[in-house]
Amino acid sequence: MPDISPDDPIRLDGLVALVTGASGGIGDRAARLLAERGARVALADRDADVLAEAGFDAASSVHRLDLVADGAPDRVVSEVLARHGRLDVLINSAGVNARSAPAVTSREEWARVLEVNLSGTFRMIQAAYDALRASPAAAVVSLTSTAAAVAVPQNAAYSTSKAGLVHLTRVLASEWAADGIRLNTVAPTIVATAMTAAVREDPVYMAEKLASIPLGRMASVDDVAQAIAFLASPAAGMVTGQTLFVDGGVTTR
Structure with a gap:
């Protein structure tokens, strides 16, 4: 385990972090924050062309990743190891959403959301296992949602996929400790x-949503990225199997 700096315990100097969904708002900000904190960042996304133009430094690398494509997670991990020689941190930010009333949710919609958010993320974690096991500072942080804990109308597939990811994380945290x-x-x-x-x-949806948040505002991408960086860092060295809610108090009700 790297030493924790007394000045900044959330440094990631010398570590390699792979961020999936890195072209999205949260994935992009998380990747940039990890780089600011000293990590070499491998950026993975279906839209790798966007990542190539995103302005990251020369120490970073770009990888095309479709989580539902056969063998894609294993290929990306192999590419990261070939480029950087190690993998210490995996950030699972890739995901999709779909809104529909449960009574009319199609078989295709249900399958796609579960396949990307839960099965695809599991395969990504599984592909990284051997590389992470070789790291002295291995950490996996997956993006879920308050919808994993609070019933959100017209969100059955997404909510179920995120709740499944929370429990998968607890299971793996126990087995891989x-x-x-x-x-x-x-x-x-x-x-x-x-x-x-x-x-x-x-406007109706947003009024109801903001009324459900005690702090009265949406989370920013930086709010979420800061939480990701903490859990990825040595400062969280005794934290595993947990869910950090960045929800302004939603789950207190």
Whole structure:
């Protein structure tokens, strides 16, 4: 385990972090914050061309990743190891959402959301296992949602996928503790990203949503990225199997 700096315990100097969904609002900010804190960052996304133009430094690398493509997680991990020689931190930010009333949710919608958010993330973690086991500071942080703990209308597939990811994280945290791998999740309330653009245009929805948040505002991408960076860092060296809610108090009610 790297020494914890008395000046900044959330440094990641010398570590390599792989961030999936790195072109998204949260993934992009998390990747930049990890780089600011000293990590070499491997950026993975379906839209690798966008990442190549995102302005990261020369120490970073870009990888094309479709979580549902056969063998894609294993390929990306191999690419990261070939480029950087190690993998210490995995940030699972890639995901999709779909809103529909449960009575009319299609088989295709249900399957797609579960396949990306839960099965795809599991395969990504599984692909990284051997590399993480070799690290003295291995950490996995997966992005979930308050929808994993609070019933959100017209969100059955998404909520179920995120709740499943929370419990998967607890199971793996228990099984892989002996390997020195910590696994945690970050669960924000609504964040101003492309994924929430449609609902943020609905004034009735937003009034109800903000009324449900005791702090009275949405989470920012930086709020979420700071939580991710903490859980990835040596400062959280005794934290595993936990969910950090970045929700302004939603889950206190």
